[in-house]
Amino acid sequence: MSQTYNFCAGPAMLPHAVMEQAQKEFINWNNTGVSVMELSHRSKDYIAVATAAEQDLRDLLAIPDNYKVIFSQGGGRGQFAAVPLNILGDKTQADYLLTGQWSKLAVVEGKKYCQVNESNILMPSTDGIVAVKPASQWQISSKNTAYVHYCPNETIEGIEINDIPDTGDIPLVADMSSNILSKPLDISKFGIIYAGAQKNIGPSGLAVVIVRDDLLDKAKQETPSIFNYKLMAENGSMFNTPPTYSWYLAGLVFKWLKAQGGLSAIEEINAEKAKLLYGYIDSSDFYGNNVATVNRSKMNVPFTLASSDLDAAFLQQAQDANLMALKGHRIVGGMRASIYNAMPIEGVKALIGFMEKFERQQRGL
Incomplete structure (x- = not known):
């Protein structure tokens, strides 16, 4: 059979070498006699898998020590709600920069928890060509806003933003579901980066959150425990049973990226x-x-x-x-x-x- 190429936006194709390794290890992982998906998430063997995956991700992205890495359920959409619930603190508004469908959907969820200040940062077009305004022209409401949210890569419209805005003391939040790990990144410019896994990380159902330490103690009381960044970080992303197989596969992808x-x-x-x-x-x-x-x-x-x-x-x-x-x-x-x-x-x-x-x-x- 000829090689099949899967151009799906997500769940997307995984590296062939990763799939081959997962297939080889599926029934008997590391000579344990069981599949990795059958291992207890609290077992020594699985904790070693999870720890290695986090360290490889930290190495790839050069994540500073003052950031926590959380492996979460709920995908990117889950983070649309988790972000305001975790970092609004005593503030009541947030800025959302709009470039396409996914940034608009984040607004829909954000409005359930705070006043959302929407700012369309697309250039007016007379010739049908879509372009994004330079970051210097993006409007940030005021110091009363809790955070600034944007989507650096709009999967549906095919729009990528290469500028990173300077929001000063206001935390910058980025939905990098479709371009994380595609290039080096200065993590220190962000308060939170989150990404659904099903594009560049691994299988669907998993999300990775990278959150700065100073933002970990602002969660609202009603925040579900499994989406509470501080609680999840304190428990090594294992407050509840995590999506263990997806986490394992993500770890294989991280090792593959290192090998590239x-x-x-x-x-x-x-x-x-x-x-x-x-x-x-x-x-x-x-x-x-x-x-x-x-x-x-x-x-x-x-x-x-x-x-x-x-x-x-x-x-x-x-x-x-x-x-x-x-x-x-x-x-x-x-x-x-x-x-x-x-x-x-x-x-x-x-x-x-x-x-x-x-x-x-x-x-x-």
Whole structure:
């Protein structure tokens, strides 16, 4: 069977080497005679797995000592609620910067707990091209706001923000579900970073939270215990039974990233993949992308065909060619190729080859 390339936005493909290792260890992990998913989360064996995963993540992201790492259930959406519940403290408002669907959904949840000051940071467009305002033009309400929340990579629209705003003493909160671990990052510029696992970390259902120590004692009394950052940190993310197998697989991904040379090396690979795909899209008047070059996501590449009437044929033929999950999100339509860390450059080249073949076919060439 030919190699299948999965371009799904999430749950996304995992590195092939990780899947092979997990398969090999599935029934008999580390010669224990049982699967790692059967181990007690409080056993010495599993605690060693969890500890190694956290340390590898700390190494990859150079996480400072004054930050806690929490492995949480509930995915990214769970953190939409956990953030305000944990860090509002005695304040009643927060700033949310809007760039797309996921930042808007965070607002919906945030409004349940505080006054949300919404600020659209997209540039006004007259030519249909989407761009983000420079960080210097982003409006922060006042020192009375508890935190500033934004989404550096909008998975649906394919918009990436490379600027990191300076919010001074106001904690900056980032939903990095779709671009965490894709490049090096200065953690010290953030109060909280959270990410759903199902894109660049591991299987769905897990979220990783990186939270600065000074924000750990602000949780509201009504915060559910499993989403209370301080309580979870004090218990090593094991106040309750965590998603142990997902945590294990995330740990394998972290080791795989280290083996690739770390985040600087993976950033170069990601840049090359994106350059190839966007380059082909730009070279053809049959395909299009409406995001300004400076804000094009290196993780999620949406594109349209010359006519939406061709979408169904494109998707069917792509699937026949073992190129999966290229349908764009229902909100924006068209196509979307998610090319996270685990997508090899060969997958991008295979997609470009198919796109070229499909275009020639439609032109009768």
